[in-house]
Amino acid sequence: MVKVLTSNDFIDNVENTKGVVVVDFSATWCGPCKMLGPVFEGVSNKLGDKAKFFxxxxxxxxxxxxxxxxSAVPTMIIFKDGVPVENLAGFMPEQNITNKVNAHL
Incomplete structure (x- = not known):
């Protein structure tokens, strides 16, 4: 399940978290972001507790x-132990995102 974070939640849920966290930076007006939403949710469901998705x-x-x-949305950042380790820009298929996340687990 993907949770939407606010500025107040970000530090606790991403920067101060051990393990792998994937953050999808998006906007409501962004067409590719809307396409990525269900794909991102699918990766979250597939990987379960192995990583957190926001x-x-x-x-x-x-x-x-x-x-x-x-500078552009959608952009996903993979964090490991609170540190950004990889940026993924633009729409990506579910398998590509899964492979990128698995590389950091």
């Missing part, structure tokens, strides 16, 4: 988007 709306939490230099 969404951040760049319009609602602009400070986080700015901190991680999000």
């Amino acid at each position: 969404k951040v709306d760049i319009d609602e939490s602009g400070n986080i988007a700015q901190k991680y230099r999000i």
